Amino acid sequence: MNFLNEILRKTIHLLYLLVPLSFYFLPKQDFFTFFIPLAVLCVLTDFLRLKISAAGKLFNLVFGKILREFESKRLTGASFFVLATLICTLVFPEKYFATAGLCVASVSDSFSALVGKRFGKTKIFRQKSLEGSFAFFVSAFFVVFAFPESSFLPALASAFVGTLVELYTTKIDDNLTVPLAVCTVLFLLQN
Numbered sequence: 001m002n003f004l005n006e007i008l009r010k011t012i013h014l015l016y017l018l019v020p021l022s023f024y025f026l027p028k029q030d031f032f033t034f035f036i037p038l039a040v041l042c043v044l045t046d047f048l049r050l051k052i053s054a055a056g057k058l059f060n061l062v063f064g065k066i067l068r069e070f071e072s073k074r075l076t077g078a079s080f081f082v083l084a085t086l087i088c089t090l091v092f093p094e095k096y097f098a099t100a101g102l103c104v105a106s107v108s109d110s111f112s113a114l115v116g117k118r119f120g121k122t123k124i125f126r127q128k129s130l131e132g133s134f135a136f137f138v139s140a141f142f143v144v145f146a147f148p149e150s151s152f153l154p155a156l157a158s159a160f161v162g163t164l165v166e167l168y169t170t171k172i173d174d175n176l177t178v179p180l181a182v183c184t185v186l187f188l189l190q191n
Helices: 003-015 018-025 028-051 053-066 077-091 095-119 130-145 152-168 174-190
Strands: 123-125
Touching (some): 003 053, 003 095, 018 028, 018 077, 018 095, 095 130, 095 152, 123 130, 123 152, 130 152, 130 174, 152 174
16 A cells, blocks of 8 residues: 555544544443444445445445455454444443543554554564554553543553554454553553
C-alpha cells in the first residue's frame, strides 16, 4: 500500500476515536443504543462482501485502496475493532480501561504505521521497524497517561505490553489484541 493510502487508512483509524470517547463520556445505555446497530452494520457488511460477489465489488470500489492484501479473504481490521470494542466495554468494569485500550489501538497503531513506513529503517520483526514500534510505545504512553484515572507506572507498563502485542501479533488482528492487552494490564495494575 502506498503512503498516501496508508494515511487515508490511518485517518479512518483515528476517526474511530469517536467511539471510545463516546463510551467514556456518555451513559453506557446511550452508547450501546448507537454502537450496537453500528457494530452489526459494520460486521454484516464485512461478511456480505466476502460472501456475495456484487457486495464485494461495491465494497472494494469504495475501500479497496486502503485494504491490506490479507483482508481480501477475511474480515477487515474494522470488524476486529468493533469486536474489541464490544469485549472491552462489556468485560472491564471501569470505562477508563476500555477507553484507554481502544484509544491506544486507534492512535498508536496509526503513529506506528506512519512512522514505520516513512522513517522505518531498522527492521525488527517481519515488516515492523524499531522506529514504528518506538512511535507506538511513546504515543501509547501519552494516550494512557492523559486520562485522569491513570498514573505513571500503569501507563508505562500498558504502553510496553501494547507495543509488544502490536509487534508480535501475527495470526489474530492487532485491532483486537492490542486493546485487550492494554485493558488487561490497566485492569491488573489499577484495580
